[in-house]
Amino acid sequence: MKKLMLGNAAFARGLYEAGCKIVSSYPGTPSTEITEEAAKFEEIYAEWAPNEKVAMETALGASIAGARSFCGMKHVGLNVAADPLYTASYTGVNGGMVIAVADDQGMHSSQNEQDSRHHAIASKVPMIEPSDSGECKEFVKLAFELSEEFDAPVIVRMSTRVAHSQSIVDTTERQEPELKEYTKNPQKYVMMPAFAKTRHVFVEERTQKLIAYAETSPLxxxxxxxxxxxxxxxxxxxxxxxxxxxxxxxxxxxxxxxxxxxxxxxxxxxxxxxxxxxxxxxxxxxxxxxxxxxxxxxxxxxxxxxxxxxxxxxxxxxxxGEKKEFTAIGEDVPGRPPVMCAGCPHRGLFYCLKKLGVTVSGDIGCYTLGAAQPLAAVDTTICMGASISALHGFNKARGAESEHRTVAVIGDSTFMHSGMTGLVNIAYNNSNSTVIILDNSITGMTGHQQNPTTGKNLKGDPAAAVDLEKLCRAIGINRVRVVDPYHLAETEAAIREELAADEASVIISRRPCALLKYVKHNAPFKVNAEKCVGCKMCMKLGCPAISIREGKAVIDHTQCVGCGICKEMCKIGAIE
Amino acid sequence: METKSIMIVGVGGQGSLLASRLLGNVLLAQGFDVKVSEVHGMSQRGGSVVTYVKYGDKVYSPVIEKGEADAVISFEILEAARCLPYLKKGGKLITSTQQIDPMPVITGAAQYPENLVEKLKNAGADLIAVEALSLAEQAGTAKASNVVLMGVLSAQMDFPEELWQNALEQCVPAKFLELNKKAFELGRNA
Known part of the structure; x- marks a missing residue:
């Protein structure tokens, strides 16, 4: 049957048709939909892992147990999973194992533009690369065969354009391979020096065989x-x-x-x-x-x-030397960078941070947009989890003066991914750091994926939820408190107090993402034009629903969700 | 048939993904080779969003570059101005007259250009400007501007209306179907 499919959906279809049983991934644009689509097939067990390293190890475990398995991630995710990758190259597989890595040429949604082919070369793992949706499906099926034939995990390299373009795919039925027998084989699966030395010889021989295969491969x-x-x-x-x-x-x-x-x-x-x-x-x-x-x-x-x-x-x-002709309106068109949505719970928090003039160690997620004008509150953004560990280093370098005016901000999903270990370092190595967890009850930027704090799994079923307050206390942080970022005064006071405190603290800024379906919106606010004096206090929030028309503030009723923080900002009560 | 290129542009959150899926389904049903390219992730957060739809006997590249689009459909008029360079000579520009201030305008760092309808015409665009937002509200929700504009586009293409109706049924959840069909009709007859 011919269907128009997203490259990522075609990839998932390939997993299904190849009889893949176990899928474990961490979301990351442009790879996320592979796993979301795979989860729609009842025959496939699919999960969101807390990070890519856990996902790859889960997939490798499933492969050793005899199942066809998969893990998917974006390019920077493969850095997190590099540790198991380089040794999975040595152990090889039992059931076929396929890894998706999605590069983001042009950095549509990423912090760097690394070329993942380097990881394949360095780990000596075969890598194949489709160029449209039809190839995505066929290459994935072939990848499982290659994985089992050559005893290697196989990486399928995606890119933004292949992952997020739809083209025509011809679907067929699923094959259901038997679970392969598991037999104990420490020479293959226990990678201590004596055994790893013989496996390295195997890896080099395998590469020669793969080169011979590449000479005549239909790929x-x-x-x-x-x-x-x-x-x-x-x-x-x-x-x-x-x-x-x-x-x-x-x-x-x-x-x-x-x-x-x-x-x-x-x-x-x-x-x-x-x-x-x-x-x-x-x-x-x-x-x-x-x-x-x-x-x-x-x-x-x-x-x-x-x-x-x-x-x-x-x-x-x-x-x-050919160039197409085109026309333009003949004047500058103002840019339209991405912004925090109307009603975004992060906005109130970043407003308070800007007002207090603190240094902000940032992280990866929607809240990276706190770096943009007019809030411009973020000082650094490096990689998943770096906000907390880099804050610790910053404070160790600059001492008490910094500890009382510097914070880290990190989302709930990113905290579970790799922020926790940084917090352990703060507690264990004793810096008086203030960490703010922006708990919006979802993985936001990648399009609303569940995570270990939300109480639901990938399939939407109830799951164990990490209690962030208890976790932070168990790590050794005594001062843990929760604020509602829609309440600016309360949020500002909490940040002041925790910065002033003489020990490390965690503030959990808790309010679900305004785009979540279960979040009820209030009626939109209106500006009373007779009262509005055009002071532009409300404009300091950088809310996309508020603009100035003829000197007065106007609220766009199609965007406003009634969060009310602009009402808190308006000193003269013009927002009703 | 030579490959045709249509760009659908707007502001993140305006529903360009649904619009491109509708069009993609219609083209597939007509028996064309089709490619639809979307952007997910950060750009969807209120930034400029661009979707490319290409069809013909055999489509290679999923993207559209300057001077290549046979038609540009824009959900917001500043985005129409931004994407005008992508239109090929003699191409059709369909835009909503809706105005959404981008952040540089909100912060006062830039001005929203005035009289854009006139400027687009003066630049040589074969322009259809539609009050898509008020038509969508007439259908029942401001969110249906995307489907209103697909209705406008459908009147410019030679495909049977039935194919569009089928595509709506495939792409829109049942409880919003009637509303979207109304929005489509309002656009088609605009």
Whole structure:
């Protein structure tokens, strides 16, 4: 049956058809929907793990037990899961194991633009890369077969454009492989030095076999054009841009297997043309491989660079000198950066932090938007969990003066992911740090996923909920208190008191995300134009529902959810 | 058939994903090869949101670049101005007249441009400007502007109305179906 499917949904369909049994992931744009879609199949057990390392270890355990298993994550998530990855390469698998890593070329929703192919090369794990939804499904099924044939986890590399584009997929039935027998085999699964040494030999031999496989694999495809002026080697989404921009003006070698890469196949292709152009996004990994194997008529990064996405227009301009005509209104169009939503519980908290002029060690989530104007309250954002550990380091470096004017902010899901260990460090190594957990009862930025604090699992069923207050106390923090960020005065007072205190403290700023379906909205507020003096106090909140028209504040009733913090700000009572 | 390109643009939260799914379903039912490219994650938080829909005998790239779109459908008029450069010469620009201030305007760092309908026309756009928000409210909810605009688009395309109705039934939850059908009709007849 032919269906229009998101790349991530097609990936999940591939998991289903391949008979995958166990799925464990941590959400991260652009990988999240793979696991959400997989959870819709009754035959698949699917869960959100607290972080990517736990997810990968869960998938590896399931594989050792004999099931086909999967874990999915975004590119930076693979850094968190790198530890099990590099050793899973040595242990290999029992049931097939597939890992999705979704790179974010162009950084649509990420803090860096790393190229995950480096992890595949360094861990010596095979990596394959689809270029549309149909390939997503087929490659995933093949990945399970390769995993079992070569005794290796297999990484399927996604990108924003492949993950979040819909194209046509032909679906078939699920095959239901038997659970493979588990037999104790410490030489394969106990990676202490004596056994790991023999497994390293296996890994190197496996790589040679994989290279031989890559020479003839259907994953790598040569498309010869009689009219070709030169040859192009490409992979992933870039293949689609090449085909659209260059059509039959070039011959194409499409690499679906990006680690390890073939040698003879590339040499033979390159020998046909005097000029070979590698069109690959981010780093020049294919290009370097070409040079390493003695193909010298190659170029690529000198034309396309290392930054952001490539597209058909860039290729047409750089390789054919063609540019499309277009028109514009002839004046600057103001930008529209993402903002915290109307009614966002984080807004009140960030307003208080800005007002108090404190230094804010930030983290990854919707609340990263607290760095944007007009609140501009955040000083640093590095990676998941870094707010708390970096605050500890900052305070150790600058001492008491800093401890009384610096805080960390971290969401509930991010705290469970990797914030807890930083809090243990604060308690154990004794810095007088103030940590604010923004508990909006959901994983927000990635589109409302449950997490260990919400009391529900991925399928929406009731689950054990971590008690954040008790957890923080158990870690060794004595001062733990809860505030409602819709109440500005209470929130500000709590921050002042905890900063002044002479020991570490945690403030839990608790209020569910305003976009959650179960959150009841109040009637929208209105500005009484007769009372409004246009002082713009309410504008300091940076609420997208409030604007100024003819000198007076106006509230957009389609956006306002009646949170009322602007009413608290208005000294003259013009907001009703 | 040569590949056709349609861009659907607006502000995060305005429902561009539903609009692109409706269009994608109609095109699939017509037997075209189709690609629809969306942006999820941070950009959805009140930022500019762009969705690309491409169809034809064989579609390769899922994205649309400057000067390539046969039509641009915009849920907000500043976004129409922002995406005008993507329209190819002679392409159709369908926009809601709704105005949503972006944060730089709210903070006073920038001005919302005035008389955008006129400026878009002067720039050479083949423009259809629709009061989509008030039509949506007439249908029952401001949230249905997206479907109103798809109704407007449907009148510009040569596909049987039945296909659009089927797509609505597939993509919209049953309890909101009647409301959305009304919004679609109001747009189609606008």
């Amino acid at each position: 790598n495809r040569v498309e010869i054009s009689e009219n070709a002026e030169f040859g192009v080697i490409t992979n992933g989404a870039a293949y689609q841009y090449v085909k659209e921009a260059l059509g039959d003006k070039v011959s194409v070698l499409k690499l679906g297997m990006v680690n390890p890469m073939p040698v003879q196949l590339i040499k033979d292709f390159a020998a046909k043309y005097s000029r070979i152009v590698v069109v690959e996004e981010l780093d020049g990994i294919i290009e370097e491989h070409c040079r390493n194997i003695g193909v010298s008529n190659v170029e690529g990064k000198n034309i396309f660079g290392y930054i952001g996405e490539i597209n058909q227009a860039v290729i047409a301009e750089k390789l054919l």
